[in-house]
Amino acid sequence: xxxxxxxxxxxxxxxxxxxxxxxxxxxxxRAELTSELGLNRSTIGALTADLAAAGLVTEAAPRxxxxxxxxxxxxxxxxxxxxxxxxxxxxxxxxxxxxGLGGEVLDHRSDDRPSGLPAVEAVPLLAEFVKDLQQxxxxxxxxxxxxxxxxxxxxxxxxxxxxxxxxxxxxxxEPLGAVLSAELGAERPLVVGNAADVAALAxxxxxxxxxxxxxxxxxxxxxxxxxxxxxxxxxxxxxxHGGQVGHMVVLPGGRPCSCGSRGCWETEIGDRALLNAAGxxxxxxxxxxxAVVDAASRGDASAQAAVRQVGDWLGFGLAxxxxxxxxxxxxxxxxxxDVYLAAAAQVRSRLNSMALTVAREHVRLRTPQLGEDAxxxxxxxxxxxxxxxxxxxx
Amino acid sequence: MTPLLEARGIVKRFxxxxxxxxxxFSVPPxxxxxxxxxxxxxxxxLVKCISGIYPSxxxxxxxxxxxxxxxxxxxAATLxxxxxxxxxxxxxxxxIVQNMFLGREKRSxxxxxxxxxxxxxxxxxxxxxxxxxxxxxxxxxxxxxGQRQTVAIAKAVLWNSKLVILDEPTAALGVAQTAQVLExxxxxxxxxxxxxxxxxxxxxxxxxxxxxxxLYLGRMVAQVRTTDVTHAQVVELITAGRSxxxxxxxxxxxxxxMEPTIPxxxx
Numbered sequence: 283x284x285x286x287x288x289x290x291x292x293x294x295x296x297x298x299x300x301x302x303x304x305x306x307x308x309x310x311x312r313a314e315l316t317s318e319l320g321l322n323r324s325t326i327g328a329l330t331a332d333l334a335a336a337g338l339v340t341e342a343a344p345r346x347x348x349x350x351x352x353x354x355x356x357x358x359x360x361x362x363x364x365x366x367x368x369x370x371x372x373x374x375x376x377x378x379x380x381x382g383l384g385g386e387v388l389d390h391r392s393d394d395r396p397s398g399l400p401a402v403e404a405v406p407l408l409a410e411f412v413k414d415l416q417q418x419x420x421x422x423x424x425x426x427x428x429x430x431x432x433x434x435x436x437x438x439x440x441x442x443x444x445x446x447x448x449x450x451x452x453x454x455x456e457p458l459g460a461v462l463s464a465e466l467g468a469e470r471p472l473v474v475g476n477a478a479d480v481a482a483l484a485x486x487x488x489x490x491x492x493x494x495x496x497x498x499x500x501x502x503x504x505x506x507x508x509x510x511x512x513x514x515x516x517x518x519x520x521x522x523h524g525g526q527v528g529h530m531v532v533l534p535g536g537r538p539c540s541c542g543s544r545g546c547w548e549t550e551i552g553d554r555a556l557l558n559a560a561g562x563x564x565x566x567x568x569x570x571x572x573a574v575v576d577a578a579s580r581g582d583a584s585a586q587a588a589v590r591q592v593g594d595w596l597g598f599g600l601a602x603x604x605x606x607x608x609x610x611x612x613x614x615x616x617x618x619x620d621v622y623l624a625a626a627a628q629v630r631s632r633l634n635s636m637a638l639t640v641a642r643e644h645v646r647l648r649t650p651q652l653g654e655d656a657x658x659x660x661x662x663x664x665x666x667x668x669x670x671x672x673x674x675x676x
Numbered sequence: 677m678t679p680l681l682e683a684r685g686i687v688k689r690f691x692x693x694x695x696x697x698x699x700x701f702s703v704p705p706x707x708x709x710x711x712x713x714x715x716x717x718x719x720x721x722l723v724k725c726i727s728g729i730y731p732s733x734x735x736x737x738x739x740x741x742x743x744x745x746x747x748x749x750x751x752a753a754t755l756x757x758x759x760x761x762x763x764x765x766x767x768x769x770x771x772i773v774q775n776m777f778l779g780r781e782k783r784s785x786x787x788x789x790x791x792x793x794x795x796x797x798x799x800x801x802x803x804x805x806x807x808x809x810x811x812x813x814x815x816x817x818x819x820x821x822g823q824r825q826t827v828a829i830a831k832a833v834l835w836n837s838k839l840v841i842l843d844e845p846t847a848a849l850g851v852a853q854t855a856q857v858l859e860x861x862x863x864x865x866x867x868x869x870x871x872x873x874x875x876x877x878x879x880x881x882x883x884x885x886x887x888x889x890x891l892y893l894g895r896m897v898a899q900v901r902t903t904d905v906t907h908a909q910v911v912e913l914i915t916a917g918r919s920x921x922x923x924x925x926x927x928x929x930x931x932x933x934m935e936p937t938i939p940x941x942x943x
Contacts, residue, residue: 576851623855626883631906642903647883649859651805 293329296321297673300329301338304359305384305670306487311344313354330357336674337424338364338383359384362420366665367412367428367462370657371395371404372477373435373503374568378411380419381662383426383669385488387655389415401432402457409461416465428462428472429664430455431480431657434526435504473664477501477657478525478615479516481650482509484660485613489651494610498603499650500527501615503568505540506548510607528552532599550595553617559588571617575624593625597632604637604645611646615656619649678741680705680870681726681757681839686735688721695721699735699896701889703839708861708871710881710902713891714914719874722891723841726872727759728752756838760828762847768817772809773797775816776831800834801826803867804860822853829860833869840864841872846880858884878907892917 287295299319304310310318316326333339341355361382370377377392391411395404459472475483482491482499491497491511499509506528510517518524528548529541536545537555549555553571557563560574561584577585600612614622622629626647633642652659679702688696696718703709713719725732728746737744739755746752752759766775773790776797782789797812806826809819816824825845832840842861846854862884865871875881881888882902889899890913897917905922912919 572851579851579854620851620855623858623883624851624879627878627881627907627910630882630902631908634903634906639903643901645903648862649855651859 294672294674296325297329297332298670300326300357301333301359301673302670304339304357305666308384309356309358311354311356312341315357330355333357333673338669338673361386362388363422364424364426364669365419366426366662367415368658368661368665369408369411369428369430369458370477370480370661371401371408371430371432372657373433376404376407376411377658378408378415379658379662380415381659381665383666385659385662387658387662389418391415405457405461408458409465412462412465425466425468425470426669427470427665427667428458429480429661429666430458430472430474431477431661431664432474433477433503433657434507471665471668473667474522475516475661475664476507476509476518476522476525478507478509479518480509480660480664481615481652481656482511482613482660483516483663484652484656485615485650486511486514487663488659489656490613490648491611496607496609497611497613498607498609499613499615500600500618502528502552502618502621503616504553506552506618508603512607527599527603530599530602532595532602547595547599551592551599551618551621555595556588556592556621559591560585561588568617572620575620578624589621589625590628592621593628594632596621596625597629598636600629601633601636601642604633604641608641609645611648613648613650615650622647622649677704679703679738680740682738683722683726684736684738686722686725686737687733688718688725688730689733695894696725696732697894699891699894700899701896702899703870703872704887705838705870706865706868707886708865708873708884709899710885710888711872711874711891712876712881712888712910712914717891717914718894719891720843723759723843723872723874726752727757727841753835756836757841758832758835758837758839759841760825760832760843760845762843766816766824766828766831769815771813771815772819772827773812775827776800776834780835796834797830800830804830804833804863806830806860808856820853821849822856825849825853825857826860829857829864833864837869839870839872841874843874844876845873846875846877854880878910881910882907890914890923892923897923 300315303315303318312326316323330339330341334341338360339357340360341357344353344356361384364383365380365388368379368381372395374395375392376395379387380389382388391414455472455474462472463469478499478501481501482497485491485499486497495514497511501507508525508527510525529543529546531543531545532547532550533545537549538544539546539549556571556574574585574588578589650656681703683699683701686696686699699722701722711719721730724730728748728751737746744755773794777793782793794812801809808823808826816827845857849857858880861871861873873885885902887899887901888910890897898913900922909919909922913923917923
């Protein structure tokens with residue numbers, strides 16, 4: 283027979299829920315917390331006192347309420363005092379930020395990622411950022427963990443896209459974790475996630491997909507990837523390699539793909555496919571793909587045809603994903619945002635003619651709200667995960 | 677779901693010309709309803725009937741389920757209906773705050789309550805996640821096309837409006853600005869407003885709309901869910917008034933009168 287959760291567990295859960303609420307929603311009055319979390323007023327009081335004693339939140343009277351009666355105290359996350367490090371290894375960029383509880387970016391460094399640099403070799407560069415950022419940290423501040431977002435792709439020296447070496451969690455986590463613990467003198471969890479997964483997490487927590495528990499975030503930079511959230515949880519697969527929708531085969535015997543197979547979705551909707559269809563060459567970078575979309579809007583017939591063709595293929599793969607996952611929302615990130623907006627008629631038409639009625643009726647197609655910062659914000663969310671699960675243990 | 681606004685049997689004539697014939701149109705809250713149709717199909721006239729600029733000759737409007745009479749733009753504004761016209765109707769020589777409150781300024785005593793107006797304008801823009809505007813005291817003359825559109829939309833939202841009608845909001849914009857405006861339109865509906873989007877651009881229509889209403893020669897030939905139609909079907913509705921089993925039969929919509937004859941073809 284299974285016994286119910288112990289009082290200790292219930293308390294931990296409640297502390298986590300309260301801290302998570304103010305972390306996501308910002309300063310919140312006790313009265314609002316009481317109704318949002320469905321807990322007793324005195325329970326909220328006791329939980330807040332515990333979190334305040336641990337230095338995670340502060341309480342203060344609101345400046346003005348405009349209502350009669352004693353104002354409810356406002357609980358704020360200690361953004362200045364409790365912080366995490368967030369790192370983002372993107373195709374063309376490296377970023378590091380010190381992020382306070384509540385998701386506030388306190389300090390930020392970024393640089394271009396040299397072409398041909400595998401993810402693992404970016405670690406020393408990120409370590410430099412940390413050394414630099416650490417100088418401005420006040421003595422009273424507490425470091426609670428780190429999160430890393432790693433793109434699966436990298437730009438080869440010749441400008442083409444290739445799979446980035448060492449995207450296993452351990453390959454990046456170990457050296458970077460060692461650097462951080464040496465620099466900060468504390469052993470803290472370091473969580474590594476795939477860029478699309480992490481961006482999906484960020485949009486789910488703070489962006490377009492707030493309140494949606496089944497979300498697919500499609501991301502295209504050098505390749506096409508997806509972050510999939512099912513039932514409120516990230517779907518990462520056994521070793522963190524799940525969600526590689528770009529390598530779903532859509533055209534048997536199609537064009538060769540960087541992965542070694544042929545006819546992957548990526549070969550039809552990737553940047554290179556768009557450029558080829560428009561009859562342009564170019565390094566396949568972000569700018570080149572957006573230039574095609576821009577040319578299409580100005581009336582360039584070959585660019586228009588290319589955008590339509592890619593939009594059609596985008597809808598084709600999307601319909602399959604919608605049938606399988608039945609998501610509430612699909613978000614088009616990276617350069618897919620612009621392709622979707624420019625070819626929505628094709629994407630929708632294909633989706634409407636291929637996807638099952640029950641699945642397509644309620645799926646909302648959206649663009650990201652957090653833009654370029656999504657991976658960094660998501661990495662910070664990864665970093666705070668442990669603290670929010672059990673606020674008082676760390 | 678009860679539609680926020682429902683038009684039933686709207687008829688509008690300009691002298692002998694019947695511009696709207698028995699038009700039914702419903703606008704649900706929290707959704708973007710795209711209003712499409714060829715030039716002269718009656719889109720703008722329908723919008724002007726809704727916003728009280730033209731009186732309709734026959735038909736009735738239900739707002740939140742209750743019959744209402746809209747005799748003028750003020751009646752429409754009182755109900756919470758705001759229209760953003762193609763030419764935006766912004767004053768170049770005024771700044772953003774002055775434009776947003778033009779004609780409806782807040783006063784404290786005898787003087788204008790500038791701090792409150794500025795705060796309300798800032799809150800509205802922040803609520804729409806607008807980050808492109810640097811200063812609220814910038815003259816509108818110095819703004820780009822996309823920023824102007826943003827200000828015009830924010831002005832419409834400021835008054836706790838329930839229905840915002842946008843007439844071709846992306847017509848004169850570049851790619852990046854179009855994307856921003858489309859995202860803004862989508863956000864309005866996601867915040868619970870009812871939005872009517874008039875557009876000729878099928879990509880804009882499919883990118884943000886939840887349902888599509890097609891006008892053809894003054895008749896509403898179909899109002900369909902965006903999840904149920906293809907691009908080709910919508911284009912057929914716009915150009916021929918019917919598509920498969922959608923739209924009106926050809927005998928009713930007058931299409932057979934306009935059967936294209938090819939020069940030189942046999943009689």
